[in-house]
Amino acid sequence: MGLRERKKLKTRVALIDAALDLFLEHGYESTTIDQIAAAVDVSPRTFFRYFGSKEEVALAPATDAQDVFLSELHARPEAESPFTALAQAMRGAVAVLRDGEPEDKQRFLKARQVVEATPTIFAGQMRLMLANEQRILEEVARRRGADDLRSQFVTATFTSTIRVGLENCTVEELSDIDGMTRRLEDTFTLVDQLMVANWDR
Amino acid sequence: MGLRERKKLKTRVALIDAALDLFLEHGYESTTIDQIAAAVDVSPRTFFRYFGSKEEVALAPATDAQDVFLSELHARPEAESPFTALAQAMRGAVAVLRDGEPEDKQRFLKARQVVEATPTIFAGQMRLMLANEQRILEEVARRRGADDLRSQFVTATFTSTIRVGLENCTVEELSDIDGMTRRLEDTFTLVDQLMVANWDR
DNA sequence: TGTCATCTGTCATGGACTGACATAATCTAC
DNA sequence: GTAGATTATGTCAGTCCATGACAGATGACA
Known part of the structure; x- marks a missing residue:
């Protein structure tokens, strides 16, 4: 990887980190692009x-996490039923985060706090999930034929x-991956309890 | 109702109609507030x-329709299970639209076209639905105890x-209420087929 | 009719975002 | 390592969305 490419990646991460910190400190709406740019000196x-x-x-x-989820999904064995594959892919994506770089984990959890605290951003995340749903649907349709x-x-x-x-x-x-995991498992x-057998076949 | 109040309502409706027409003709993003205001002469x-x-x-x-839905929901008999009440309320809301003023129906359908054609607005509708979900949850929780x-x-x-x-x-x-109704009934x-008995009790 | 509340237009401002162009940094080939 | 091509960055100008402040217009009401 060349210097130019490394620099770009570094700037990108720096912008995200600076933005999230500012969002958490002053709120999303009150933070301006100028402030974010100034913090990274661009x-x-x-x-x-x-x-x-x-x-x-x-x-x-969140976007990065969704990409991880999708690649986990495509790696699930063919034998699994659609919903099982989805649930397992979700567990896999959480595991990737849990076992990954601490900085990545911190960034993800900070972002989640911002999303939860800001209705506009929360709606944006919904839009992301819906966009992703189209790609998930392809996989479900494929498995169900x-x-x-x-x-x-x-x-x-x-x-x-x-x-x-x-x-x-x-x-x-x-700000706790394990707590998140437990909530997901409960759901x-x-x-499992409310659906009839083979509902996703 | 006084003259002032009637005028306000008229302006509001005129703004909605002008906006929807402009959105449909030139697209949401390409339409400016100035154009909408000019079309209504404000x-x-x-x-x-x-x-x-x-x-x-x-x-x-869409916001108005959600209000209709909620009032239909609160009017459903206590005996109905939560999901039945929700489904019936939805049918009721559609009926209100179907049997209402043709202008209202047209406005609603135009708005739906704009929503479908504009990702930003679609996300906004999701935000609306999620906000509404909180109020729906209250009713479901009440019925389930x-x-x-x-x-x-x-x-x-x-x-x-x-x-x-x-x-x-x-x-x-x-742009067809009946077609919409059929799709909803199918779903x-x-x-009904995929859930176990009394799943919503 | 006169007074009050409220609605509306005008003006000024800030912040998100974009296109155009010049400068500066990196990359590639020699 | 140097020249020239590529690509990233900064500067500047401009559009549009959104909001506060104030003054003038208009309907409400005694």
């Missing part, structure tokens, strides 16, 4: 060369499950 | 006295159901 114009919008920088960690209403419902139910699981996190659990268990 | 500043943001005017019909994970899941499943049902609408069905039927 021009405001450069900020927009790295991120398309103020929202994008706040959601960058049918791109129909039922595949859509399985996919939407997964999204809901994750959402409900994460919604229940207390403030402390927002997966509930789904 | 100052741009006045626009913001009626709507907090450009997004809000696009979502006004428990404000727990299961109540949250029932509520989230309802939201998913509506979303999946409406997502499947083709462009023509977007409700599917939920």
Whole structure:
């Protein structure tokens, strides 16, 4: 990897970190692009060369996490039923975060706090999840061998499950991977109880 | 109702109609507040006295529809299970629209087209639905007698159901209440098939 | 009709975002 | 390592969304 490429990556991470810290300290709305750019010592114009919008920088960690989830999903064995594969991929994505660089973990958890504290950003995360849903749907449809209403419902139910699981996190659990994991498991268990056998086949 | 109040209502509706027409013709992003205000012959500043943001005017019909839904929900008999009450309330809300003023129906359908065509607005609608979900959750929790994970899941499943049902609408069905109704019924039927008995009790 | 409350327009401002262009840094080939 | 091509960055100007302040217009009401 050349110097130029390394520098770009470094600037990108620095912008994310600076932005998240400022968002947490002064709030998302009260933080300006100028402040973020100044903290990293780049021009405001450069900020927009790295991120398309103020929202994008706040959601960058979430976006990365979704990519991890998708690659975990595609690595699940064919034998697993769609919803099982989704749940396992989620566990895998959480594990990647848990066992990864502490800085990455910190960044992710900071981002989650910002998302929870800012309605605008929360809506943006929903938009992300919905965009992702299209790609998840492809995998579900492939495993079920049918791109129909039922595949859509399985996919939407997964999204809901994750959402409900994460919604229940207390403030402390927002900065704690294990607490997050427990909430998710509780919700997966509930789904198992409320659905008929082979509902996702 | 006094003259002043009538004038305000008229201006509000005129702004919504002008905005929706401009959004449909030139796209949401390419339409400016100035254009909307000019079309209704008010100052741009006045626009913001009626709507907090450009997004809000696009979502006004959706917001009104959600209010109708909520009042239908509270009118459902106590004997109905939570999800049944939700489904019936949805049918009721659609009926109100179907049997209402043709102008209101047109406005609603135009707004739906704008929402579908504009990712930003679509995300905004999600934000609306999530805000509403809190109020729906209260009713579900009341009927179940428990404000727990299961109540949250029932509520989230309802939201998913509506979303999946409406997502499947083709462009023509977007401007057709009956087509919309059929899609919704298909989805409700599917939920019935995939859930265990009394899953929402 | 006169007074009051409220609505509206005008003006000024700040912040998000974008295009254009010049400068500076890196990369590549020699 | 130097020249020239590539690419990143800074500066500047401009658009649009959004908001506060104030003055003038308009409906409400005694």
